Each structure stands twice: as C-alpha cells, then as structure tokens.
Amino acid sequence: MKKLIVILYGIFLLLFSFFSYTFVDPNLSYLKNLYSDFAFSQKLLTTVFYIFLVVISFIFYGIFVYLGIKKKINLKEVALLVGLTILILIFSYPAMLSYDIFNYVATSKVLFFYHENPYVVMPIEFVGDSLLAFTHAANKIALYGPLWIFLTGIPYLLGIGSFIVNLFALKLLAGAFYLATVFLVWKISKNIVPVILFALNPLIIMETLISGHNDIVMIFLTLLSFFLLMQKKIFFGILFFTLSIFIKYTTIILIPVLLFVIWRTIRKKEINWDNIFLSSSLLMLIAFLLAPIREEIYPWYAMWFLSFSFLIQKNKILLYISLAFSFGLPFRYTPFILTGTHAGLTPVIKSIVTFLPPLAVVIYFLINKKLWQNFYR
C-alpha cells in the first residue's frame, strides 16, 4: 500500500513539474523551445488543472501526516519522500507562480557581472541586457539582505555565464537549504510528525522547490540559531540569528524572543521551548499579516510562521490555523491564472482564500474544543 502511495506521489510530482512548464514566459528566450502559450491562452483549463493539483497535493499531505501520527511511516521512508520531492521538483519551471527567482538572478548579475552595487544600481539601468525582457522587478534596487546577495554568487559562479544553469543552481541552493531545514526540524523535535508537517507541506514545497524563494534560507538560519541556543551555545546562536536577518530582515521581529532565551540561558533558568516556538510563530504571523503595509500577503511569507508552528507540541490552535493558511494560500494564485489581471475581483478572491480557511478553523475550534486533541499521540 505504502509503495503504491510513493509511486503515485512520484507520478504526481512529475505531473506538477511538467505542468509548471506550461507557464514558460514568452519573453524568456533561453527556454523558447519549451514555450507553449498554454497557461496564457487556456486560462480556464490551466486554473482547473492547478486547483486539481493543489487539492491532490494536500490529499497526499493528509495521508503522510496521518501515517506519521499513526506511526505507520518511519524516518527512512520520510527521507525517501523528501528526496523524491527534491529530485523531481528541482527540475520544475521556477517562474510558474512568482518571478522572484529572475530578480535574484538579475541582482546577482548586477554585482558579480557588472560589478555595481545592487543597492544603488537597478538591473533596468543595463539597457539591452537579455534579463530585462522577463525580469518583473528590474526597476527596483536590491530588496534583500547582503548575505542573500552574496549567496546568489554561488549559483552565479556555477552558471559560468549560462542563465539556465544559474537559474537551476539557484533552485538547487534553495533545495539544499530546504533539506538542511528538514534535518534541523528533526534535530529540534525528534518527532516524525513535525518533520512531515514541514517537509511535505505543499505550500512549503511549492514556494521552495518550485519557486526557489529565499525565505527558506532565513528560516534555516533562525532555526539553526534556536537549535544552538538549545545547546547553550549563545555566541553561535546570536551569530546565525544575525545572519538570518541579513537574508531578508523579517527575523528582526524575533529579537525579543532571542533576548529572552539568552537572558534565561545566562541566568541558568529553564526554558520552555514550546512557548518559544509559540511566541516566534505568533510574531512571525504578525509580520505576515502586516505584509500589506509594504505590498501584499504573498503565499511564501507563510513559511515565516509555519516553520515554528509545526514545532509546537502542546498548544495546537496555532498549528491548525497555520495548516489552514497553508491550505488556502496556494489558491491566491488562481484568480490571476484565470484572469491574467491583478485588478477587478482578484484582490477580493485572494483575501477570501487566504482568510476563510483559518477563520473556519477558529470557528470550528470554538465550537468543538476537543477537536484534534490527540494529534501527536
């Protein structure tokens, strides 16, 4: 039975990876042989297919979590699923749902090829550069932290001047950090359920292994910092926490939590790590909800709080809300896939799919408090 599930999951991932190539940008000259115009001309069919794939991915997720809770899956089998997921999705088309990966390439090119400061010079200033045809935020200076820009130097160097190699090396970088984070989740929790919850979560998989978002790097460094602080290694804990800020700045919001942990460690007082993860998750959820002040809620921002809420062992409400968010957020893409516009009903639908599932969980939780009580048992 399990073998069949793994085979079906592998086929599903291949299908998802294949489907991602229907989104190849018409201006992406490097992949012009793979351009089909399907996603742009067959919008309704593409939307239906996308919804179908997302739903199927959550069915698989539910099965894996169930197997984990019932102790019917071991760590080796989870590792196999994680390996399979990385191996297949690393070859998917990265700009299916977001164009951010092109910005990463463009920013690294500004620094490593043109030898200009990406915090001062925008990619758009290099008139005639082939990247400008498909990079969507070329008119912005670097948005991310300096450590991330230096890290993008690795894929840039590996690319040896090839855009495609650079692009997929960036995905490989995201994949490596995803794997490292999964390992950390295991090291921190020593429980297979949080590992499954994190590693096989469709939203995390899509945003990390397909879109290659750098949030996974920030999360890895923060979790590493917390893991080191659990071992009472204050210096390295602070160091890696600082490095996480230099990826994407968001973890600044966790400074009070970090200071609290350091203070308790110095005073040799016991630390309730469940409360630490709960506070971190709540703070990151606040940062997530405040995202519209700057731009809008992007689905990959959910990684900020998901990674912590999956580590909470006792207080489950935040875990269920997080799961509900992770279910709804992939559907934020659907109105744009269907209509091709960010205007009209798109923002309304985006809000509904984002907030309806967690709201439903809260209401259901209020009605039946005993729900999910034995989740980890």
Place this chain on the structure above:
Amino acid sequence: MIRIWIVAFLLIFFLANRVYAKSDYVLPYPSNMPGGLSYKLHLLYENISKYWYFGDFGQFDYNLKMADKYLVEAKTLFDYKQYLLGFNALQKTDSYSTNILPHLIKAEKNSKDVAQKKMLLKEAMQKHIEVLEEMKNRFPATFIWEPEKSAPTILNLEEAFNKSIQLREKIL
C-alpha cells in the same frame, strides 16, 4: 517695414544666443547647510558613501548626485548672501561635475550601454547651466568678503560662474 523685420531678426538672434533650452531635470531640495555639527557629520557620511557607490554607474550616480547637491547648496548660500560659503560650494559642484564623464567613459569601455546615462547627464548639465546663468545675472560680479579677524578675500563671482558654465558646456 524692413526696419521692423531687421530689429525683430536681431532681437531673435540675440536672444537665441542667450537663452538655453529649459531642462526638465529636477534638482534636489537643499540639504544640510554649513555651520553646524550635523553638516560635519553629513560630510563624513558623504565621504563614506563614495565607497558604497562602487562601480562605473555607481560612481556616475554618486558624482552627479553630489554635483546637484552642491549646486543647490551654492545657490541657497548665495541667496542668503553667504558668498564665501557659496563660493566654496560652487567649487565643490564643479569638482564633482568634472568627475562624472570619466566614469561614463569607463562604463562604455566595460561594454555597458550608456545612452540613457548620457541623456540624463545632458539634461542635468542643461539644468545646471540654467541655474548658473540665473545666479550670474542675480549676484554681484565681485565681492569682498571681510571676516572680523582675518584678511579680506576678493571673490570673483562672475569668473567663477563663467568657469562653472564653461565646464558644463564642455560636458554637453
């Protein structure tokens, strides 16, 4: 009738030689003015940010930004009859203006498309000339700056304005 045409022709010819095309380039607001501690800190920040703006385009941006800034500073100081300080700011804007073009040439040598930057520089220099012409007409040709405890300084403002204008015309 012919006389009227001749006069009109001469007037147009004369004015055409004097009037520069108006540039849409926007100069910045005046920033910190000399005299306080904050200005000294600002100078320090400027010197450090020179390294932040590395690269050909970065240096182009930096020098143009500084040239604009000190031109506005000079104009503001002249408006407040702080001629010596204004004169110094004028020297600074000239110095930064001189640095702009070499970085653009270097960028071109490094195979960067500089057409847009050249256009920007042209517009900026046109604006600078507009401002300098206006200043030249408004302020005295020479000024003797007499500090209380040291020897007076003769400021040849007209010569300084002419030099600044010529420098920018060369860049154009």
